[in-house]
Amino acid sequence: MVRLTRVQQQARTRAAVLAAAREEFAEHGFVPAKVDRIAERAELTRGAVYSNFPSKRALYLAVLIDLVGKAAEDEPQAVVSPSSRVDALGVFARVWLERLPLVGDSAPGGRLQLRSLDGVFEDEHRPAVLAHLARVEALLLAIALERGAPFRRVRLAELVLTMLDGAGHRAETTPGFGDPFDVAHACRHLAEIDLPDTWAPPHLPYVAPAQACSDAWTIPDGLVDQISGDQVDLTNGLLVVLGANRLGAAEEAVRSAKPGEQVVLAVVTSDPDETGRLVRLRVTDAVGCLRKVFAPDVWQHVRLVLDDDAAVASSIGVTDPGDETESAVSVRGGMIVARSHGRGAGHAAGARRREATS
Structure with a gap:
């Protein structure tokens, strides 16, 4: 008889819960679904379900994430993007x-x-x-x-x-x-509609400039870009940490960077079980659709990281990462050369980097 390790047993239990939950939600929907029935379907206890997923909502989001991930695996990714x-x-x-x-x-x-x-x-x-x-x-x-x-x-x-x-x-x-x-x-x-589209947020001229510095830091490793699936190198470029309630500021960072310079958007939340899973679901779903149409190189320098354990945020000195976090650093040669915190941080750090390299 083969004995399973604790990690293997946890993975098997989690897979059983997800499979049972998917059946329950597909049959009853989210609101009428019952955790007790999910446990029964999985031949587990109610406690075993909650030891893997702290709430029915977290479990439902996990089921959707699993569904989206499997759909992405089954479909080929685009090699050449459409020409128009x-x-x-x-x-x-x-x-x-x-x-x-x-x-x-x-x-x-x-x-x-x-x-x-x-x-x-x-x-x-x-x-x-x-x-x-x-x-x-x-x-x-x-x-x-x-x-x-x-x-x-x-x-x-x-x-x-x-x-x-x-x-x-x-x-x-x-x-x-x-x-x-x-x-x-x-x-x-x-695509043929003439839609004027300018970029001029009124608050950006009033954002405080980033502060120059020369700080050594421990670069987090093992970070995966959600867009390309590749490992992220943080030795050069602009790194912006955004809380779930500040994700709208992502464009400020992207537009502030020089053409071809890497911009890493790291998403952090104070509630990884629910808000974090919601972010992962929507990001995974959107990227999955986009990558079936466009080759990864169309995003050029933009990288997107889900900072579930706040390792990226902590590495740049964010002491209390949460949904309202907005912090950015400019990195050159593995050193942090500029910092900015608060609203407009990505724009400020990007502008400082652009000035320093112009």
Whole structure:
């Protein structure tokens, strides 16, 4: 008889809970689902479920993350990006719309396939996080559409994502209504709309300058870029740590950097079990769709790290990392050469770096 190690047993228990939970949520939906039934399905105790997932909400998010991850593994990644914005948006829309449930699917199963969060969050905090995550999703799509050109495409990306989210909501409330091919066709033609898109946040001129320094630091290792899947090298570039409620500031950092310079966005939260999983779900889902359409090099210098254990935040001196964190450093040759904290930190550190290298 083969004895399992403790780590192997924990992994097996976790996998059993996830499989049972997916069945329960697909059959009943999030609200009516019962942890006791999940434990029974997995042939485990209620305590075993909660020892792996502290709440039903955390478990539901974990199921969605697992679903999205498996979907990404099963589909080939893009090698060559579409040659035009029109084609790119058409392909992206078709990829996104693959999640729509079929007419004969059960309502709970369809919601699971849609990655629906309806009824999952009832507090005032999570909608704000979702709004910031939507800005990150739009930024990633916009960068791919811009392809290094000096034209901002964030408003176009927001418009496309709004249409697709609307199609998802419609499929959730009235399954079978409308034609997904019409939606994809409409998204293609959104690229032809003349949509003025300037970048001039009114608060940036008033952001305090970053402070020059020459600080040695211990660079965290083993960090994985959620966009490319590659290891992240932090010896040079701009590193910005953003809390879940400050993710909307990601574009400030990206736009402040010199062309070709690396910008690492590290996301931190004070609630890794729920808010952290929510961030991981939305990031993984968005990147999974984007990478089926665009080759990873379209994001050029942008890297995205999920700092679940706040190792990155702590390494640059953030003493109490949480959802409101906004801190940035400029790194050159493995040394921190500028620091900024508070609103506009990414912009300030990027501007300081640009001045120092110009």
